[in-house]
Amino acid sequence: MDVPTIETDRVRLRPLADADVEELLPAVYAPGIAEWWGDTSDPDHQREGFRNDGAAFAIDTADGDLAGWLCFHEETEPDYLEVSFDILVLPAFQGRGLGPAALRAAIRWFADHRGHHRFSIDPSATNARAIRAYSSVGFKPVGTLRRAERAPSGHWRDSLLMDLLIEELA
Structure with missing residues (x-):
């Protein structure tokens, strides 16, 4: 799939470039x-x-500044349609709602253009800031993925699986 450019009044998602x-x-x-x-x-x-593998967006502000990154994994098997996301917002742009705006834009695009109805994300179970941001988009906790990711210290920690159905998009 060619990564599209998606524009809203808050953010512009575009294919990630090497300079990004x-x-x-x-x-x-x-x-x-x-x-x-x-x-x-x-x-x-x-x-x-x-x-x-090319499945990533650069997140730009409405003014054109690089604010972050959003990657996706798209399941296209017709009986299991889903898109999962990972996101990073640069420190200088955190706290402005740009991460949720980027997720909303991508979710809407995947629903409208690719027929997806279900979306997921899995932050660290103790990353309260990320969980709040994803909840503001409409993601709901599904369950704990035990020892699902390695922390920088090397120990394994839990992730929180969250999902969203398109009709829950906030």
Whole structure:
């Protein structure tokens, strides 16, 4: 699938470029992000993660500033349609509602253009800020994924599986 450009009054989602990856990379070491990101010891691994095999958006503000990254995994099997997301908002742009705005724009596009009705995201179970942001979009907790992600310290921690049906989009 070619990654589209999606514009709203708050954000513009566009295909991620290599220059965006280089601008995003330092954020994985920043306070407020590093503790949720996982192993950051290999920058090339981080670059590939951002690229996500091409299934990734750059999140721009309405003014054109790079504010973050949104990747997706699209299940296209007709009996199991779903899109899952991961997102990073750069520290300078956090707290402005840009992450929820980007998620809403992507969800609406996948529903309208690709026929999806179900969406998921799985933040760390203790990342209260992310859980609040995703809840504001309409995501609801489904359950705990036990020891689902490795923390930067190397220990395994739980994730919270959250999902949203298109009619729940806030």
